[in-house]
Amino acid sequence: MKKSHGPAFRAAQLDLAKCPACRGKAVIRGVFHELACVQCNASGWVTAETGEALSLEVLVTQLSILLQAAEHQIEQLKRPVVMNGPAAQYEQNNRRGAGGSNYTGD
Template sequence: MKKCYGPTFRAAQLDLAKCPICRGKAVVKGVFHELACIQCNASGWVSAEAGEALSLEVLVTQLSIRLQAAEHQVELLKREPLMSGPAAQYERNNRRGAGGSNFTGD
């Protein structure tokens, strides 16, 4: 690990795992009703290395980092064309026809 003095400039993403007690549901089944899981502070996530609950400040930061990464993945998937294979050739302009128009070879 690199020596560092003072606070870090970026929050590092920690490895999280689903809570083994509640299996990521944040609640455990009681006799008559569901109770908040005390192992993971009712979040469903624990530290993957130690298996301990994270403090609320760290947990909120880690979940925000994961949410932003998931939203970025969704945006990337939205940008990609849905069609692939031979059908995609008919939809895009390959500029091989007369005057730079689409030529499909039919």
């Protein structure tokens, strides 16, 4: 095992799960009003392995990692699919046909 000093170079991503007490809502319904969930520190998230609440510093980091991953996935889904090869000729209009329509040579 190597000796290491100082913090890790990268923040490790933890597996998060919704809080079983508040079901991820961060509040528990009281008799007359809603109360902050004490099991998850009113965040709605706990560690998946142990079910323990995360400290605020760790929670902010983990939620930021999840948000960045979700934004990256959204950007990947927004990109148009680029076709290559013979299939691209059939999908794009080359304006060589009658009235400027697509001509494929078939």
